[in-house]
Amino acid sequence: MDLQYSSDGIHVRELDLWLDPQISKPTAWISHAHSDHARGYSKTLIGTPATLELYRMRWPEDSDQPQRLIALEYEQSLDWHGAKLTCYPAGHILGAAQLLVEFGGQRLVYTGDIKLKAPLCGAATEIVPCDRLILESTFGLPIYHFLSRDEARDEIVNFARECLEEGATPAFLGYPLGRGQEVAYALGQAGIPLAVHGAIAKFLPDYERAGYSVPGWEPLDSKQVQGKAVVVVPGMRRLLEATGKDIRIAYVSGWARLDNARLRAGAEKLIPYSDHCSYAELIEMVSATGARHVDVIHGYTEAFAGILRERGIHAEAPAYARSRASEEEGVAQE
Amino acid sequence: MSATFDHLAEVLDRIANTSSRNRKLGVLADWLSALPDADLERGARFLCGEPVAGTGDRKLSIGHSILREAAVAATGFPIELFRLCHREVGDTSETIALLMEGKSAGESLSLAEAEQAYLRLFAERKTALKVELLQGMLERMRPKTTKYFLKVITGNFRIGMQQKLVEDALARATGAKLAEVRDAANRTGDLAQVARAARAGTLAALEMKLFHPLEFMLARPLDDVEDLVEPESWWVEDKYDGIRSQVHTDGGKVRIFTRGMEDTTAAFPDVVEALVGLPGSAVVDGELLAWREGRALNFTVLQQRLARKKVDASLIDKVPVVFVAYDLLYRDGALLLDAAIETRRQKLESLFEGVGLPLMVSRQWRLSSREALEDTFTGARIRGNEGLLLKKTGSLYESAKRSAEWLKVKRPYGTLDVVVTAAEQGSGRRATLLSDYTFAVKDGERFLNVGKAYSGLTDDEIRELTRLLRSISKERFGRVTLVEPKVVLEVAFDGVQKSPRHKCGYALRFPRIVRWRKDKEASEIDGLERVRELYERSLA
Numbered sequence: 001m002d003l004q005y006s007s008d009g010i011h012v013r014e015l016d017l018w019l020d021p022q023i024s025k026p027t028a029w030i031s032h033a034h035s036d037h038a039r040g041y042s043k044t045l046i047g048t049p050a051t052l053e054l055y056r057m058r059w060p061e062d063s064d065q066p067q068r069l070i071a072l073e074y075e076q077s078l079d080w081h082g083a084k085l086t087c088y089p090a091g092h093i094l095g096a097a098q099l100l101v102e103f104g105g106q107r108l109v110y111t112g113d114i115k116l117k118a119p120l121c122g123a124a125t126e127i128v129p130c131d132r133l134i135l136e137s138t139f140g141l142p143i144y145h146f147l148s149r150d151e152a153r154d155e156i157v158n159f160a161r162e163c164l165e166e167g168a169t170p171a172f173l174g175y176p177l178g179r180g181q182e183v184a185y186a187l188g189q190a191g192i193p194l195a196v197h198g199a200i201a202k203f204l205p206d207y208e209r210a211g212y213s214v215p216g217w218e219p220l221d222s223k224q225v226q227g228k229a230v231v232v233v234p235g236m237r238r239l240l241e242a243t244g245k246d247i248r249i250a251y252v253s254g255w256a257r258l259d260n261a262r263l264r265a266g267a268e269k270l271i272p273y274s275d276h277c278s279y280a281e282l283i284e285m286v287s288a289t290g291a292r293h294v295d296v297i298h299g300y301t302e303a304f305a306g307i308l309r310e311r312g313i314h315a316e317a318p319a320y321a322r323s324r325a326s327e328e329e330g331v332a333q334e
Numbered sequence: 335m336s337a338t339f340d341h342l343a344e345v346l347d348r349i350a351n352t353s354s355r356n357r358k359l360g361v362l363a364d365w366l367s368a369l370p371d372a373d374l375e376r377g378a379r380f381l382c383g384e385p386v387a388g389t390g391d392r393k394l395s396i397g398h399s400i401l402r403e404a405a406v407a408a409t410g411f412p413i414e415l416f417r418l419c420h421r422e423v424g425d426t427s428e429t430i431a432l433l434m435e436g437k438s439a440g441e442s443l444s445l446a447e448a449e450q451a452y453l454r455l456f457a458e459r460k461t462a463l464k465v466e467l468l469q470g471m472l473e474r475m476r477p478k479t480t481k482y483f484l485k486v487i488t489g490n491f492r493i494g495m496q497q498k499l500v501e502d503a504l505a506r507a508t509g510a511k512l513a514e515v516r517d518a519a520n521r522t523g524d525l526a527q528v529a530r531a532a533r534a535g536t537l538a539a540l541e542m543k544l545f546h547p548l549e550f551m552l553a554r555p556l557d558d559v560e561d562l563v564e565p566e567s568w569w570v571e572d573k574y575d576g577i578r579s580q581v582h583t584d585g586g587k588v589r590i591f592t593r594g595m596e597d598t599t600a601a602f603p604d605v606v607e608a609l610v611g612l613p614g615s616a617v618v619d620g621e622l623l624a625w626r627e628g629r630a631l632n633f634t635v636l637q638q639r640l641a642r643k644k645v646d647a648s649l650i651d652k653v654p655v656v657f658v659a660y661d662l663l664y665r666d667g668a669l670l671l672d673a674a675i676e677t678r679r680q681k682l683e684s685l686f687e688g689v690g691l692p693l694m695v696s697r698q699w700r701l702s703s704r705e706a707l708e709d710t711f712t713g714a715r716i717r718g719n720e721g722l723l724l725k726k727t728g729s730l731y732e733s734a735k736r737s738a739e740w741l742k743v744k745r746p747y748g749t750l751d752v753v754v755t756a757a758e759q760g761s762g763r764r765a766t767l768l769s770d771y772t773f774a775v776k777d778g779e780r781f782l783n784v785g786k787a788y789s790g791l792t793d794d795e796i797r798e799l800t801r802l803l804r805s806i807s808k809e810r811f812g813r814v815t816l817v818e819p820k821v822v823l824e825v826a827f828d829g830v831q832k833s834p835r836h837k838c839g840y841a842l843r844f845p846r847i848v849r850w851r852k853d854k855e856a857s858e859i860d861g862l863e864r865v866r867e868l869y870e871r872s873l874a
Contacts, residue, residue: 142411143419143432166354241766242801248353257432259350259492260424263812266759266766268353280436303418 001101001108001132003295005320010110010134010297012101015081018042019099019110019134024065029085030055031112032096034177041065046072048087050095054177054206072097074123089123091115092275093178094203094210100128109289110134113298115274116281120149120182121212133291138276139254140296140304145278146254152273156183157190159250159269160229164192168246169225173234173253173265176200178275181207181214183252184231188214195220197232237266254278286313336444337373339475341365342380343482350493353765358495359502366507371533373445378529380445381500383489385452387526394456396464396487398426404468405430409437427488431481434472443475448483455487500525508532520549520733521669542669544582544615547591549734551619551661553723556741565704567727569675571696572719573742574658575633575828576623577640581657584615590622601639604650605657608693616685617664619731620696625656629718633843634831659686660696663731671731678731698725711743720744720828744828748868749848751859754821755781757803759813760788760796768800768815771847773823775838777862781819782838784865785827790847799850822854823847830869840865 002013009021009028018025020037028042033054038047041062047055049071061067072078074097077086083103090096092113101108109130118124139146147155156172163170172187174180180200185207187194196204197220204214220230222239225247232240240247251267254274261270277285286294286308294315296305301317308315345365349358362381369377379387385394402420406413411433423429451471458464472480485491501519505512510532518528518537523546531537556562579598582589588609590599599606602622624631624639631653639645639653662682663670670678679698686695701707701724714722721744729739752773760769770788774781791799799821806818825845833841 141419141422142409142415142435143423143429145432145435162357166357168354238804242797242804244797247766258423259428262350266813268765269351300418303415307415 001103001106003108003134003318005295005297005318007320010320012103012108014103015083015101017080017083017085017101020112029099029110031090031099031110032092033058034093034113037112041067044068044070046070046078046085048072048074048095048097050206050210051097052095054095054203057202088126088128091117091119091122091125093119094122094181094207096122098125098128100130106131108132108134109291111136111285113138113275114277114285116277116285117146118149119275120153121185121207121210127285127288130289130291132293132295133286133289134295134297135282135285136276136298137282137296137301137304138299139274139278140282140300140307142279142307144254144257144274145272145280146257147271147273149273152252152271153186153190155269155271155273156186156250156252157192159248159271160187160190160192163248164227164229166246167226168248169227169240170229171225171237171240171247171249172229172231173237173249173251173267174200174231176233177203179252180231180233181212182275184214184217185212187229187231188217191215192229193227194218194229194231195225197230197236199233200231234265283307287311336446337369337377339380339443339445339448339483340479342377342445343476343479346482346491346493346495347478349495350491353494355499358499359506362495362499362503363506366503366529371530374529374533375526376445376449378500378504379526380448380486381495382497382525383486383491384526385486386449386456394452394487396455396468400461400464400468401426401430401484401488403465404472405433407465407469408472409433425492427481427484430472430484431477434477434480436477438472438477438480439474440476441474443479443483448486451483452487497525501528504529504532510535510537514538516734523547542664542667544584544617544664545587545589547580547595548617548663548671550578550580550593551732551734551740552736553740553742554736554738556724556743559704559707559743562704562707562724562741565701565707568701568724568741569679569698569727570701570710571660571698571723571725572714572717573721573723573744574621574623574630574696575720576621576630576636576658579620579622579657580663581609581616581618581620581659583609583612583618586610598640601642601645602655602657603645605655605692608689608691609657611689612685614666614685615664616662616666618659618682618685619661619663620657620659623656623658624653625692626654631718632831633829654692656692656694658694658696660698661731671733673730675725675727675729675731700727707743711745715745748830749824749826750775750784750842750864751822751824751851751854752784753781753819753856753859754803754817754823755783755819756814756816757800758815764793764796767796768803769796771823773825773845774819775860775862775865776856777838781856782862783836784838784840785825785836785842785845787823787825787845787847791850795850819856822851822856822859824849824851830865832869838862838865840869 004011010019018028020031021028024040025042027044030038030047033051038055052069052071072087074089077084086100087097090098090112092115099110107130109128113136116125160170172183174183176199184196194217196217249267250269251265252271252273255261256270257272296317297320305315305317348361406416420429455467501515505515514537518540521542522540531540578593580591588606592598624636662678665681711722724741726739754771755774756772757768758770760767772783772786774783803817806820807815809816826848827842827845829843830840
């Protein structure tokens with residue numbers, strides 16, 4: 001298959017199929033609903049039902065730009081210009097999927113953003129054997145190891161309980177779609193009273209419909225945070241602190257693996273849990289798929305491609321610029 | 335059962351992950367109290383970032399490059415990859431621990447084994463063999479332990495655990511009185527020994543040790559002369575504008591320590607040479623001053639001595655320095671902290687009897703009345719000194735205390751109206767607030783930074799200011815927020831000096847906030863020409 005990388009996105013030329021294009025194209029596969037992957041008004045959009053629904057919340061129907069949305073369930077296939085497209089879970093956020101493209105006797109897998117180990121909310125990822133793999137490397141350095149979902153849940157819940165016992169308000173920073181709902185789910189399931197910021201709460205019904213209910217949450221009122229855990233977007237931190245209350249900030253993120261995240265995020269508690277693969281998971285992905293050819297497209301691309309080449313895999317870091325940093329990275333740069 | 339370093343690493347991790355001092359203290363005290371006797375000493379020592387006991391000035395001699403070499407060997411990662419990772423992490427010990435994940439045997443490490451390892455590393459003088467030893471350790475122990483095992487060597491935990499917290503925890507863990515723990519730590523400079531004695535109930539028997547700095551006694555500012563109680567019961571000295579220093583001497587050996595507990599002996603060979611001649615053993619509190627023709631020179635002149643690694647004859651000639659002694663804390667085996675000021679003074683004078691420059695004893699006299707204070711103060715300023723120090727008759731030397739028995743009388747050198755251009759998060763209780771302010775003066779249409787201040791406002795004011803500053807923030811770099819130049823402060827300071835640190839070319843000494851000028855706008859603040867004027871005045 002002829003793959004072309006440009007600032008517009010990745011183009012599978014023979015099929016005229018764009019993978020997570022940055023601007024509107026005739027046909028696009030969207031791997032998940034984060035704004036750096038699902039954007040614009042491509043004429044035909046293929047994605048999982050959850051992804052398409054979340055996409056619509058951010059990019060509402062527009063009569064001037066008619067679209068055809070094709071929903072593809074996990075494990076379901078679609079014939080497309082003589083190719084077979086099959087979608088598999090990617091674990092990153094609700095609805096996130098990998099795409100297997102079978103064409104001309106070749107199997108290509110595009111992971112999108114992916115988390116191999118089971119997430120707090122979402123389906124377990126499947127390894128899809130392939131010849132060529134397009135893989136993200138957000139955490140593609142051997143310093144990045146993360147907590148499992150059970151460990152992360154314990155850390156989140158214990159931190160909240162400790163703070164509440166001391167009369168302080170635990171505040172969890174998370175970006176609007178994915179992390180925020182996962183933290184809320186962990187807290188809600190543990191019976192901890194919680195208030196959720198609007199930007200995160202907006203997507204809670206989608207998570208609840210998918211089976212991840214958050215009992216007893218209420219909308220955030222920054223004047224009334226006593227006795228509750230709060231889940232907010234990082235930008236809200238200053239507002240909370242300005243209340244003068246005893247606010248204790250926890251930062252749940254892959255970047256929280258490094259102690260310097262404490263200063264960068266302004267948090268006292270670091271919980272290194274990510275919705276991306278750790279370094280070891282990335283290595284495991286590559287080896288389990290059996291791919292002989294890997295395109296590394298995000299994060300520490302050069303370094304990670306180099307590491308794969310050391311292991312005898314044909315790996316490249318194609319010149320390719322996504323227009324914006326991923327949502328999770330935005331938090332780290334806060 | 336011997337305690338493990340693995341457990342210590344967990345404890346330190348928990349301390350890092352909370353801002354609550356109480357919680358830090360509880361975690362640490364629990365750990366210390368559960369340590370068997372044999373481990374208590376080494377546990378306390380490791381907490382102070384000291385891998386081995388009683389090594390004096392000799393160090394482990396393990397720096398970044400040795401650690402890196404060992405890590406590269408143990409992980410098999412290429413050095414470029416190590417560098418890239420280190421750049422992301424910013425700390426060598428942490429980088430290595432993260433890279434060792436999944437690459438070590440994950441064996442448990444006891445505190446005793448850790449000490450053995452440190453001793454072997456210390457004894458081995460050859461770099462290649464140090465690397466080999468370290469590599470072996472990395473391959474053996476758990477990566478989470480590795481992080482703190484290495485941080486004990488590099489001597490910096492950076493987890494918000496000051497020595498005072500360790501002392502508090504020791505007292506709580508052993509049931510000893512906090513004041514006694516602190517006194518003993520001050521006398522001996524050896525927390526390991528203090529830990530053992532605290533548990534054994536023998537703190538009082540610990541004897542003073544020379545050549546580690548004792549905590550300094552500090553003075554409180556006397557803002558208003560009218561506030562002085564019993565004006566007739568004070569000793570008066572000039573307040574010098576030099577480097578507060580503590581001199582330790584014993585039979586020809588001399589060490590000079592600053593208030594920051596740093597050893598500055600090497601910067602003052604001329605003073606050391608004179609101190610060598612003092613009889614017996616002593617610890618003297620005093621001040622180093624640049625000195626010419628009977629009076630002190632500007633502090634900036636003195637700084638040139640500290641800035642240099644090697645002090646040669648020409649520098650000594652250019653910046654002659656004297657040591658003005660004003661208190662005696664120890665003399666020939668006896669600690670004098672609990673002796674009255676009059677006794678200490680008398681012993682000090684007899685110790686320095688007959689010595690000449692570069693050694694002097696600070697002149698001391700009794701204040702006659704409140705009214706006399708004004709003239710006395712002016713006299714001190716004429717002599718080139720900063721102001722006065724009042725010391726209560728009969729007072730003791732209260733180490734580490736900002737005591738009401740010592741009062742400093744200073745007048746601000748000047749004040750300026752300035753505008754805040756950037757604000758930084760504070761620490762501790764003020765961690766969530768913007769409490770450190772960078773401020774600027776006007777230069778035409780521009781604002782040029784001239785200093786930074788973080789004291790002088792009430793908590794309520796800081797909270798209000800934080801809210802306001804966040805609403806006018808322009809850009810953020812980590813803890814620092816750049817803001818629109820809108821908030822006007824009046825700052826007082828003790829002098830102006832030339833400085834490349836700020837764009838305007840000057841820096842204020844000890845700037846502090848007098849008040850928040852809500853009544854003023856940025857256009858009304860002082861200009862660069864006023865700063866220049868004040869600088870010229872200081873030269874005159």
